[in-house]
Amino acid sequence: MAVLGGAAGSGHWFSALALGVTLLKCLLIPTYHSTDFEVHRNWLAITYSLPVSQWYYEATSEWTLDYPPFFAWFEYVLSHVAKYFDEEMLNVKNLNYSSPMTLLFQRFSVIFTDALFVYAVHECCKCIDGKKAGKELTEKPKFILSVILLWNFGLLIVDHIHFQYNGFLFGLMLLSIARLFQKRHVEGAFLFAALLHFKHIYLYVAPAYGIYLLRSYCFTASKPEPAASSLFPTLSFQEGPLPCLLGSKLLGFVQCFGQTAVCHCLLSVEKAGDASIFLILTTTGHYSLFPLLFTAPELPIKILLMLLFTIYSISSLKTLFRKEKPLFNWMETFYLLGLGPLEVCCEFIFPLTSWRLKYPFIPLLLTSVYCAVGIMYAWFRLYVSVLTGPPVSKTKKQ
Structure with missing residues (x-):
């Protein structure tokens, strides 16, 4: 800087x-977050857990992956950092999953990018x-x-x-x-x-x-x-x-x-x-x-x-x-x-x-x-x- x-x-x-x-x-980290928080958590799980061929077909959650390919790969890269915070957030079956470490990672990922x-x-x-x-x-x-x-x-x-x-x-x-x-x-x-x-x-x-x-x-x-x-x-x-x-x-x-x-x-x-x-x-x-x-x-x-x-x-x-x-x-x-x-x-x-x-x-x-x-x-x-x-x-x- x-x-x-x-x-x-x-x-x-x-x-x-x-x-x-x-x-x-950083001060805004504990504040309210919308359903978009779960949307992006689910996309992290999809790109981390499944092969590329299934990314746009996985429908366990209602928040299916609907952004273009570069954003999907963006989530894929983030997911390989997220696993060091809380690997449970990367489980496709864990719908609406949340934890303090998940919150920190999601918030810091926005700040970092x-x-x-x-x-x-x-x-x-x-x-x-x-x-x-x-x-x-x-x-x-x-x-x-x-x-x-x-x-x-x-x-x-x-x-x-x-x-x-x-x-x-x-x-x-x-x-x-x-x-x-x-x-x-x-x-x-x-x-x-x-x-x-x-x-x-x-x-x-x-x-x-x-x-x-x-x-x-x-x-x-x-x-x-x-x-x-x-x-x-x-x-x-x-x-x-x-x-x-x-x-x-x-x-x-x-x-x-x-x-x-x-x-x-x-x-x-x-x-x-x-x-x-x-x-x-x-x-x-x-x-x-x-x-x-x-x-x-x-x-x-x-x-x-x-x-x-x-x-x-x-x-x-x-x-x-x-x-x-x-x-x-x-x-x-x-x-x-x-x-x-x-x-x-x-x-x-x-x-x-x-x-x-x-x-x-x-x-x-x-x-x-x-x-x-x-x-x-x-x-x-x-x-x-x-x-x-x-x-x-x-x-x-x-």
Whole structure:
């Protein structure tokens, strides 16, 4: 980690950020976990106990292996470490098996594989334009982006409380994007292809990747270098593949909010308009994740973590773009502030009413509808920004 921080030219601040969030993840180990915990435990057992030919046919548990082959092999590798913690977790017949060592292994496996996400964030930060950098470290775009990505509220609660491996997968996605900006197109394409073999939900992004690679690599491979470089006159995220990728991602937002928000972080430190879209999207989307953590002990944790992340994101981006117009208009401000009363209504007032037994779905319905408005609004603003923004400038002839 220290090497990464030094490489970024900012001492050890990146290392400190990465270490700090890792310690927080360790503190979240005892918290609630969803059925996904048993899903991945069963996949460990399947890949460890059975030959490859039976992996996708084993149906002792209802949680059958349904991810692409690379993820199955990922579970296979993890299983050979898991056996040193508690080999009973690797028995296919032990349905819903749990033990303290199983919990530790599962949690630590997510934390350990997040190392790829940390590296990918570091590589993306190297692509950030430093023209807006302030004198203070906390005002530098690279620092702000690092905090927003490494301490992302959605990743923390979905991966390290609810339990999934999104950080590892986002790492592949961000590293692929970073390689595209570094004009290492073959590596970027390879990483994205690998990502598809880990989780098929990224498939709808493939058309955007294909079009971008045709435009920036395939159609320029036989031309002189100046023609290729004209596609990227400056290394700005706004002129790269992200608008195209985000457009396709927002179409699948219901299932993929995390992917959209994490990728839009990269645009948020480049332009005030994109920062505004990001803040609306991430604040609304993060609140929409609250129903995932429905147990009482996690209530103060999710509220506190979201408040800290949201306050930092808004204040840091406001500081970065303080010389430009306000990030929110009155309507957007009113909408975002409305999340507070909505939470009070759903978590504290509704449980005291007689409706809680007859209409238990009302809090989830209110949350879904309210957040859908913000998500669609962000989608609309993003498309308006992409379609009406200035065209990519042409570079001067060498």
